[in-house]
Amino acid sequence: MNPENQAGLDTPAENAVAIKLPAFWAAQPRTWFCQAEAQFQIRRITTDSTKFYYVVSALDQETASRLVDISEQPPQENKYKAIKQRLLDTFDIPRQERAARLISIPRSSNRKPSALMDEMLSLLGDNQPCLLFEHLFLQHMHEDIRLALVEQNISNPRELAKRADLLWHARSTHAEYAIDISKKRPKQVNTDSSSTYADMCYYHKNFGDKARECSPPCSHQGNTRAGCP
Structure with a gap:
């Protein structure tokens, strides 16, 4: 044999x-x-x-x-x-350390919710997700996403993460669009001459280029008769 x-x-x-x-x-x-x-x-x-x-x-x-x-x-x-x-x-990670790691996972708005859920579920090990687990996951979501998920009352962790991904993508796309629009929007030029007028002295406010005197500070220029450059 x-x-x-x-x-x-x-x-x-x-x-x-x-x-x-x-x-x-x-x-x-x-x-x-x-x-x-x-x-x-x-x-x-x-x-x-x-x-x-x-x-x-x-x-x-x-x-x-x-x-x-x-x-x-x-x-x-x-x-x-x-x-x-x-x-x-x-x-293997002890139960107490698993709980500590779940609580201390750093928050990041740039991380997909499903990636976060993967890490959290891996830390659970053989333990089953509970209401507290769901609460910890939702605390990582932006407020508007969190409120939307709470209203939908999804108990399955994977389904919850899938729905969170959709909301996260929609929010990220909207934010990127808003930033892009802001960059393309032409800058406004202040054409209001009142600010310049307010910086003139008494004589130039009232007599303009005909003023014979000038009291500094004064923003008017070109009137050599009043001593302006």
Whole structure:
């Protein structure tokens, strides 16, 4: 019998096409396992030992050094489940930190609402969104968008983000149009001569170029008889 089959690995027919998993993402372990398990499904890899050793081969040196015990002496059964749980316990974000990150996400009017929702949902992990989660999301929206979303009373997070995107795009387009119009609008020139007239002295206000005297300060020019330049 083939030694690999004795060890519980997939047969050559089942594992005809080898896969190479991406290096383990310590910052996003759950997302990494989603990617790995998608590859297992595509290649129809179901044997526990095969999945276990694929995971081990994807660990970088620092991560592998923290799992020496389970890598060198894996359990007899449920090897893959054991190493997956160990990696999640080691690198997954604790519940308290998830809550802290949700509350402290920086606000930005330039960020699409759906991108914000993606980050917030990833921070939830296995937890389900609730009324407080929806409130935190709405607090990131501009007031007019927030009021419109509240009136529509959408409870599904993805649908809420989709609707917010439409309102966000409409608002951004309107703002860009207003800025463009302002740039193209000709600048108004003040043709009111009253401001210049108000700066003239008593003599030039009343006698104009016929004035024989000038009391500074005076804005009138060209009357040399009154001593103007």
